[in-house]
Amino acid sequence: MDNFLIRGGKPLHGTVRISGAKNSALPVMAAALLTTEPVKLHNLPRVRDIITMGKLLAHMSAHVVTNEFPGTDYTIEAQTVSDAEAPYELVRTMRASILTLGPLVARLGKARVSLPGGCAIGARPVDLHLKALEKMGAVITTSHGYVEAAVPKNGRLKGAHIVFEKITVTGTENILMAAALAEGETILENSAREPEVTDLVELLRKMGAHIEGDGTSTLRIRGAEKLRGAEHSVIPDRIEAGTFLVAGAITGGDLLLTHCDAEHLGAVIEKLRQTGVRIDTDTPGQMRVRPAEKLVAADMTTEEYPGFATDMQAQYMALATQAEGASVITETIFENRFLHASEMMRMGANISIDGRRAVVRGPAALTGTTIIASDLRASASLVLAGLVAQGETLIDRVYHIDRGYEHIVEKLSDLGADIRRVHAPTS
Ligand code: EPZ
Numbered sequence: 001m002d003n004f005l006i007r008g009g010k011p012l013h014g015t016v017r018i019s020g021a022k023n024s025a026l027p028v029m030a031a032a033l034l035t036t037e038p039v040k041l042h043n044l045p046r047v048r049d050i051i052t053m054g055k056l057l058a059h060m061s062a063h064v065v066t067n068e069f070p071g072t073d074y075t076i077e078a079q080t081v082s083d084a085e086a087p088y089e090l091v092r093t094m095r096a097s098i099l100t101l102g103p104l105v106a107r108l109g110k111a112r113v114s115l116p117g118g119c120a121i122g123a124r125p126v127d128l129h130l131k132a133l134e135k136m137g138a139v140i141t142t143s144h145g146y147v148e149a150a151v152p153k154n155g156r157l158k159g160a161h162i163v164f165e166k167i168t169v170t171g172t173e174n175i176l177m178a179a180a181l182a183e184g185e186t187i188l189e190n191s192a193r194e195p196e197v198t199d200l201v202e203l204l205r206k207m208g209a210h211i212e213g214d215g216t217s218t219l220r221i222r223g224a225e226k227l228r229g230a231e232h233s234v235i236p237d238r239i240e241a242g243t244f245l246v247a248g249a250i251t252g253g254d255l256l257l258t259h260c261d262a263e264h265l266g267a268v269i270e271k272l273r274q275t276g277v278r279i280d281t282d283t284p285g286q287m288r289v290r291p292a293e294k295l296v297a298a299d300m301t302t303e304e305y306p307g308f309a310t311d312m313q314a315q316y317m318a319l320a321t322q323a324e325g326a327s328v329i330t331e332t333i334f335e336n337r338f339l340h341a342s343e344m345m346r347m348g349a350n351i352s353i354d355g356r357r358a359v360v361r362g363p364a365a366l367t368g369t370t371i372i373a374s375d376l377r378a379s380a381s382l383v384l385a386g387l388v389a390q391g392e393t394l395i396d397r398v399y400h401i402d403r404g405y406e407h408i409v410e411k412l413s414d415l416g417a418d419i420r421r422v423h424a425p426t427s
Pocket of ligand 1: 023026096122123124125126127128129130166167168169170171310311333334335376377404
């Protein structure tokens with residue numbers, strides 16, 4: 001198993017290219033199941049979850065071809081889908097496998113997908129995905145850890161009026177894809193407005209779907225009988241970009257981020273500016289981050305887009321440990337997303353947790369030690385803490401970070417960080 005070894009205290013300088021968004025790439029790959037024609041995708045990040053999604057689609061007999069391995073350009077051709085099943089072995093390594101459910105039911109009138117369990121950050125049910133499919137005419141049964149969906153009669157889903165009880169990102173994406181091949185019109189209310197949802201809408205439109213309302217919480221989809229192949233480049237990864245903004249700020253460096261989109265990071269940029277961090281967004285596609293003259297505490301609450309992303313909460317907490325004063329951080333999306341806090345406390349951070357609220361008092365002089373990564377974004381926050389800690393930080397279980405950050409060790413090293421991957425002997 002790999003670890004990261006970081007020697008902190010080096011300000012980061014230079015230019016970093018932001019990769020494509022993992023959370024856009026996953027649904028657009030799943031969307032290829034909706035058509036017999038090739039879907040060509042570009043700017044995919046070279047991360048583990050993309051490889052897993054490729055394997056899952058190949059398991060269903062789609063031809064998955066990439067320019068290199070792991071690659072950024074994929075052609076996925078699901079001429080036939082011989083096995084409408086997402087098996088446990090793949091789903092357990094990536095919850096986003098549930099994104100194949102909507103396209104499979106829409107295309108084949110049936111699907112069998114292993115139920116994703118909870119994960120470190122919360123129970124993460126998929127009940128809202130299932131309820132919506134039921135409204136569209138699917139009969140859903142769950143047994144032996146699998147969801148089985150079947151559409152009786154002609155096997156085609158019917159458009160429906162769906163009001164999500166809670167905003168769900170992959171739920172919105174799953175039902176968007178299902179609705180694109182359903183008979184008649186589907187209206188989705190209280191849907192997610194994340195840029196990744198809008199990116200999927202753009203691909204579906206290129207494939208021939210009629211969709212209105214993207215970027216708002218009401219989506220109207222007029223289903224097509226058939227969808228065609230298309231070519232699409234996914235949007236930049238706003239969470240990777242946000243993580244590098246914090247990396248520049250926390251180390252007192254000066255970074256230029258390229259191939260990114262500041263518009264997708266409005267709430268994060270605003271919050272970082274409140275703490276004193278200087279961010280220049282004047283040049284389209286770029287952001288420059290320079291440190292605060294004095295980093296000051298600012299309260300932050302996670303929200304659905306366009307609010308402050310839960311996927312940036314852990315990284316913000318790392319920054320808050322270095323800010324003067326008390327920052328109250330409230331997590332509203334997931335019930336257990338503070339696991340990084342106890343590791344930061346082992347490094348010397350002053351954090352107290354009360355349910356969904358964390359109070360971080362700073363600045364604290366962090367010192368390196370051995371810490372354990374619990375999920376993708378927690379891992380990123382621990383890397384950030386390690387970059388500012390005095391001495392050596394060893395981060396265990398970095399396979400989490402490999403799921404969603406492309407070449408993070410190389411990117412940070414190129415900016416002057418003292419970080420390397422060490423292969424721990426398996427016991
Ligand atoms: C997506 O997860 C992202 N994953 C997550 O990114 C992100 O943290 C999350 O959205 C919130 O922004 C992908 O896009 C692949 P939700 P998703 O459904 O869709 C509850 C990362 O680090 N809920 O929007 O699974 C749920 O428990 C990952 O890249 C239900 O109750 O999240 C949560 O409390 C982690 N029933 C809330 O809604 C449902 O049927 C929002 O979850 C669905 C969700």
